[in-house]
Amino acid sequence: MTDTHDNLHRDWDAMHHDQPSMATDATRDTEVQAAWDRSVAAHEALAARPGVTFQADEEIVIVLHPGFDTLDAIGPHYFLSSMLGATIHLATTGEPGAPVVSAGGLPLTPTIALADVADAPTVLLVPGGDTSVLTNDPHAMTDIRRLGYAAQVVASVCTGAIALAAAGLLHGRRATSHWSVRHLLAGYGATPIDERVVVDGNVMTAAGVTAGMDLALRLVGRLRGDEYAQFLELGAEYAPEPPFGTGTPGKAGTELTALAQDFFATVEHGLRAPAT
Amino acid sequence: MTDTHDNLHRDWDAMHHDQPSMATDATRDTEVQAAWDRSVAAHEALAARPGVTFQADEEIVIVLHPGFDTLDAIGPHYFLSSMLGATIHLATTGEPGAPVVSAGGLPLTPTIALADVADAPTVLLVPGGDTSVLTNDPHAMTDIRRLGYAAQVVASVCTGAIALAAAGLLHGRRATSHWSVRHLLAGYGATPIDERVVVDGNVMTAAGVTAGMDLALRLVGRLRGDEYAQFLELGAEYAPEPPFGTGTPGKAGTELTALAQDFFATVEHGLRAPAT
Numbered sequence: 238m239t240d241t242h243d244n245l246h247r248d249w250d251a252m253h254h255d256q257p258s259m260a261t262d263a264t265r266d267t268e269v270q271a272a273w274d275r276s277v278a279a280h281e282a283l284a285a286r287p288g289v290t291f292q293a294d295e296e297i298v299i300v301l302h303p304g305f306d307t308l309d310a311i312g313p314h315y316f317l318s319s320m321l322g323a324t325i326h327l328a329t330t331g332e333p334g335a336p337v338v339s340a341g342g343l344p345l346t347p348t349i350a351l352a353d354v355a356d357a358p359t360v361l362l363v364p365g366g367d368t369s370v371l372t373n374d375p376h377a378m379t380d381i382r383r384l385g386y387a388a389q390v391v392a393s394v395c396t397g398a399i400a401l402a403a404a405g406l407l408h409g410r411r412a413t414s415h416w417s418v419r420h421l422l423a424g425y426g427a428t429p430i431d432e433r434v435v436v437d438g439n440v441m442t443a444a445g446v447t448a449g450m451d452l453a454l455r456l457v458g459r460l461r462g463d464e465y466a467q468f469l470e471l472g473a474e475y476a477p478e479p480p481f482g483t484g485t486p487g488k489a490g491t492e493l494t495a496l497a498q499d500f501f502a503t504v505e506h507g508l509r510a511p512a513t
Numbered sequence: 514m515t516d517t518h519d520n521l522h523r524d525w526d527a528m529h530h531d532q533p534s535m536a537t538d539a540t541r542d543t544e545v546q547a548a549w550d551r552s553v554a555a556h557e558a559l560a561a562r563p564g565v566t567f568q569a570d571e572e573i574v575i576v577l578h579p580g581f582d583t584l585d586a587i588g589p590h591y592f593l594s595s596m597l598g599a600t601i602h603l604a605t606t607g608e609p610g611a612p613v614v615s616a617g618g619l620p621l622t623p624t625i626a627l628a629d630v631a632d633a634p635t636v637l638l639v640p641g642g643d644t645s646v647l648t649n650d651p652h653a654m655t656d657i658r659r660l661g662y663a664a665q666v667v668a669s670v671c672t673g674a675i676a677l678a679a680a681g682l683l684h685g686r687r688a689t690s691h692w693s694v695r696h697l698l699a700g701y702g703a704t705p706i707d708e709r710v711v712v713d714g715n716v717m718t719a720a721g722v723t724a725g726m727d728l729a730l731r732l733v734g735r736l737r738g739d740e741y742a743q744f745l746e747l748g749a750e751y752a753p754e755p756p757f758g759t760g761t762p763g764k765a766g767t768e769l770t771a772l773a774q775d776f777f778a779t780v781e782h783g784l785r786a787p788a789t
Contacts, residue, residue: 268782269779269782271778272778272779272781272782273778273779275775275778276775276776276777276778276779278775279772279773279775279776279778280776282772282775283772283776306591307587307590307591307594308587308588308591308749311583311584311587311619312584312588314583314617314619315582315583315584315617315722318617318618318619319617325618336622341590341591341594341595342594342601343587343590343594343621344622345619345621346612346620346622395750415750416750433750433752433753433754434754434756444750445748445749445750446591446748446749446750446751447726447749447750447751447752447753448750448753450723450753451753451754451755451756454755454756454757455756458756458757463757466756466757467757467759467765467769468759468769468772468773468776470755470756470757470758470759470760470765471759471760471761471762471764471765471769471770471773472721472722472773472776472777473584473721473722473723473760474671474691474692474709474720474721474722474723474724474760474761475722475723475753475755475760476709476723476755476760476761476764477709477723477724477726477727477751477753477755477760478709478710478727479727479730479746479751479752479753480710480727480730480731480734480742480746481730481734481739481742481743481746482746483743483744483746483747484746484747484749484750484751484752484753485747485750485752486747488752489743489746489747493743493744493747494747496555496558496559496744497555497744497747497748499551499552499554499555499558500552500555500556500559500744500748501552501748502547502548502549502551502552502555503545503548503549503552505548506544506545506548
């Protein structure tokens, strides 16, 4: 639902800026005005909740590389862009102006080149996808390392954790990744953990694809307060009912899991730590 | 994880087209070849599963209007674009070439103008967001009605259901929408149902935002067979653990729900059926 975003991002400003002219508009509908008043009061009530930071100025960097996974990036983007005042940078590993095409064929327009992102962002988030494109790109790895050392929070979704690991950012850390490659983290000096979201200090890693949304809500709670995140969870009606109940190897059973592990065999092979 | 997409979309073709040249490459790594062979066999095994249609040629139309909700569109896009051979049309209600900016500020590049979409697509999907932009756009409503009457499956996510309803496509149907506006469906002649995904004949409606993923997996099952969808659910590691457990009014409790209902009051007012 856009309402969360709109009201937080645009309407909140509009309410303050437009209110005078609206109030003098003799043709206004009293019902519209009543709805407006209710919404303004609710914004103020949310902002006044204990522990809630309603407006801030986080710098969020989401790395985009060819073959990134759309949902790995957009799931978190949805929740993080709901934080009033936060800036989301879509940072391309390629040419600044060129769209970056996701694994699912969706072109996203980046806002900045990864190399141009200033040190010390609030959050560096690396989505998964064709992650070997990242690990085989020395420039991208240099920038991920540079930003990762300076970021307040380092985060990954799905196979993005392997890029963090290959950059040396997960050494000695507990971390997770997509179930089919999670074991590879050990080769990079991390400790693989079979949990949906793993938090180790300032490093947050999520399991496969859809786990990025769980991570993002926890990150919003960390940055803006739990009550803010609870509100977003309700606004997004985030109470999933996976229709088939096959979302983890344990739920899917050995036969389907073995098939999927084989299906992804080339990816798994491409993300192994180099032999030492 | 991109792997699902890549292997299905690109690698599957590449495996057949590139295999000969790879096989004659004397420098190839035997481990890489073994991984490749495992993946090819898994593709073939999945394609051979009972009820699975591995390749087809669905025409999927996702409507994009200014202020659409990114995740409403991208959640389904992720799963539907995994269907080998399906074409996803991002159909703008605006100028054909111009990016459409979502509620969260993300610009997506459309592939076609909604008015130019040919009759009788396989799926017409309307995401939510600033849905009053749609209901106040007579041209868009005409096209949604035209395509909705002819589509094999008509689907909506979140407030997108109100656009379907306003187009007359939900008359006499059971349907759902975002919890905060679901009751409005009655004003358009539909029967509001408090379920996450409601299927009534060829009409599938999802509750708020994240329910679009549940809908999409059920739609994949319908179009490609349940085992195909089960595989995607595992690939996406779709076994969410919402961190706060506030994703429905019932879970969130009366206080937070009342706050959110007020927060969204202007949206709710803007989507009411016109007085008759």
